[in-house]
Amino acid sequence: xxxxxxxxxxxxxxxxxxxxxxxxxxxxxxxxxxxxxxxxxxxxxxxxxxxxxxxxxxxxxxxxxxxxxxxxxxxxxxxxxxxxxxxxxxxxxxxxxxxxxxxxxxxxxxxxxxxxxxxxxxxxxxxxxxxxxxxxxxxxxxxxxxxxxxxxxxxxxxxxxxxxxxxxxxxxxxxxxxxxxxxxxxxxxxxxxxxxxxxxxxxxxxxxxxxxxxxxxxxxxxxxxxxxxxxxxxxxxxxxxxxxxxxxxxxxxxxxxxxxxxxxxxxxxxxxxxxxxxxxxxxxxxxxxxxxxxxxxxxxxxxxxxxxxxxxxxxxxxxxxxxxxxxxxxxxxxxxxxxxxxxxxxxxx
RNA sequence: GGGGAGUUGGCGGAGCGGUCAAUCGCAACAGACUGUAAAUCUGUCGCCCCAGUGGCUACCAAGGUUCGAAUCCUUGACUCCCCA
Numbered sequence: 001x002x003x004x005x006x007x008x009x010x011x012x013x014x015x016x017x018x019x020x021x022x023x024x025x026x027x028x029x030x031x032x033x034x035x036x037x038x039x040x041x042x043x044x045x046x047x048x049x050x051x052x053x054x055x056x057x058x059x060x061x062x063x064x065x066x067x068x069x070x071x072x073x074x075x076x077x078x079x080x081x082x083x084x085x086x087x088x089x090x091x092x093x094x095x096x097x098x099x100x101x102x103x104x105x106x107x108x109x110x111x112x113x114x115x116x117x118x119x120x121x122x123x124x125x126x127x128x129x130x131x132x133x134x135x136x137x138x139x140x141x142x143x144x145x146x147x148x149x150x151x152x153x154x155x156x157x158x159x160x161x162x163x164x165x166x167x168x169x170x171x172x173x174x175x176x177x178x179x180x181x182x183x184x185x186x187x188x189x190x191x192x193x194x195x196x197x198x199x200x201x202x203x204x205x206x207x208x209x210x211x212x213x214x215x216x217x218x219x220x221x222x223x224x225x226x227x228x229x230x231x232x233x234x235x236x237x238x239x240x241x242x243x244x245x246x247x248x249x250x251x252x253x254x255x256x257x258x259x260x261x262x263x264x265x266x267x268x269x270x271x272x273x274x275x276x277x278x279x280x281x282x283x284x285x286x287x288x289x290x291x292x293x294x295x296x297x298x299x300x301x302x303x304x305x306x307x308x309x310x311x312x313x314x315x316x317x318x319x320x321x322x323x324x325x326x327x328x329x330x331x332x333x334x335x336x337x338x339x340x341x342x343x344x345x346x347x348x349x
Numbered sequence: 350g351g352g353g354a355g356u357u358g359g360c361g362g363a364g365c366g367g368u369c370a371a372u373c374g375c376a377a378c379a380g381a382c383u384g385u386a387a388a389u390c391u392g393u394c395g396c397c398c399c400a401g402u403g404g405c406u407a408c409c410a411a412g413g414u415u416c417g418a419a420u421c422c423u424u425g426a427c428u429c430c431c432c433a
Contacts (some may be wrong), residue, residue: 005385026384064384072386085386116384162384193383201383221384228383243385250388251381266378296388304388 001026001058001241002312006035007051010246011304012312014053020281020313023055024108026241029101030062030069034084034091038104046106058241059107061098061140063162063190064222067116075115077132095139099159103147107157109186112140114162116191126166127174133164134178141182158185160219166191167200169207176211186217189237193222202231209236226255226318230338233322234331245315249307252296255314259346263307268293281313282306 002009002017005028009017017025027047032038044050047057065082066073072083079094095113102110114133117126144159161184165171179187189208192201205220212218219239220232229240245255252264256276261268263275271289283292283306295303318338325334 001384003385010385011388028385031385058384060384065386067384069386111384114384188384190384195383219384224383240384242383243387244383247385247387247389248382251390252388253382262380264379299388301388307388 001239002315003241003243003246004051004053005243006031007041007047009308009312011250011301011308014051016305016309017053017312018055020309020316022312022316025053025055025057027057027059027105027107028062028065029059029098029105029111030065030082030093032059032105033062033093033101034086038101042104042106046104048106056108057105058109058160059102059105059111060221060241061102061111061113062093063111063114063116066093066114067118067194070118077135079113095136096143099140099143099147103151103155103157109158109160110144111160111188112137112162112184114164114190116164116194117166119166119191119194119196121166123166123168123171126164126168126171130164130166130171130175131178133162134175134182137161137179138182141184160184160186160188160217162188162190162221163208163212164191165204165208167196167204169204172204172208173211176208180212184216186219186239187212188219188221190221192220193224193228193242198228198231201228202235205232205235205237212236226315226342227339229315229318230322230335233326234335242315245311246308249311250304252307254292254307255311256346257314257341259341259343261346263289263292264296265293275310276314279310279313279317281310283310283313 002022002025004010004025007027009025032041032047041047041050047059048054066075066080069082069085072085074081079092079097082091082093083089084091093113098113099110113136115129115136117129141159144157147157148155161179161182163172163175163179165173165175189205192204201223209218217238218236220237222242223229223232223240224242225244232240252262253260254263254275257278258276261275268289271293273289274284274287275289275292276284287306292303292306295306321334322331325331
């Protein structure tokens with residue numbers, strides 16, 4: 001899922017996203033409630049209509065902002081007090097209001113409000129946090145059902161629960177059990193990709209996915225590098241979201257089948273080849289590395305657009321190839337080859 | 350012809366006797382980025398090396414004053430502005 005925090009995948013239009021065949025994008029409760037406001041969006045017929053995107057949208061609950069904006073919030077049992085990063089004003093997010101806001105946004109998949117604790121942390125702290133997240137999840141589910149019951153219009157939104165538990169196997173198990181027992185349309189693994197080593201993340205995912213229903217989507221939140229994605233599919237994950245392809249594109253890092261390159265680097269200023277010869281996206285079909293190097297250095301905003309288009313194409317293509325490999329029973333083969341060709345740093349031609 | 354201002358590292362531009370190999374910005378060179386406070390942030394940026402309270406050469410040029418000069422004086426070269 002390409003990330004479109006504030007109602008847009010940065011640097012792209014919905015037309016671009018359709019062209020690369022993105023099937024679902026992500027929006028953010030916290031950011032949209034502050035600006036322009038979820039009620040304003042509701043008055044305009046919801047986020048799809050407002051943003052001109054008519055395919056599915058998943059909205060994150062603001063749980064991650066509980067973590068990333070830690071210095072400007074206060075958590076208690078009932079919810080989170082936030083100080084807006086935009087103007088400093090005070091706002092409150094509760095499990096119930098997070099559900100209400102996402103209902104206003106009209107997303108297709110809503111996430112429960114959770115607490116994403118910083119790592120590393122002690123088992124005691126993680127356990128208290130996961131238990132509160134579970135209580136919040138139950139409240140979110142109840143509020144979700146209220147919407148289902150009371151809305152005059154058909155309320156077709158799905159809701160996902162989030163498993164926490166840090167890097168501790170038993171705590172992940174506890175959180176998974178609590179979350180699954182509430183019952184959701186899908187399950188996410190949260191609280192990872194917050195600075196822990198990759199092997200730790202892989203291990204935790206490996207220990208957690210067996211505890212989640214096989215016939216429902218499993219979503220690993222906030223991950224990751226192309227290698228991370230392949231490795232976590234291997235461990236049973238179905239869905240991902242990550243800012244990496246979009247943010248890094250705007251910062252000049254482009255993913256290729258041979259690994260990442262930094263298009264800013266001097267050698268590319270005279271490189272007439274495409275970003276990735278194996279890629280058939282608009283950027284790779286029409287523009288050279290030399291041109292993209294120039295656009296970036298010149299500060300042209302088109303650089304952000306072409307780079308983002310390519311990186312998202314690379315990510316979505318990778319997922320397509322993964323699906324194909326799985327359907328042909330050749331995933332292990334794919335995984336091995338991917339590791340061989342996708343090096344940490346692509347060779348410069 | 351007369352009067353005035355100036356010349357600093359790739360560029361712009363600080364500095365006006367020691368703490369200056371020289372603030373800062375740009376450019377350049379590299380790095381980071383994982384449920385987006387990010388078209389952001391970080392590092393390097395005279396030469397040499399055993400990489401350090403290390404060596405060398407440096408602020409237009411030459412000479413001088415001084416324990417000590419990018420900073421003061423003299424001469425020269427060049428640039429710019431104003432009045433004729």
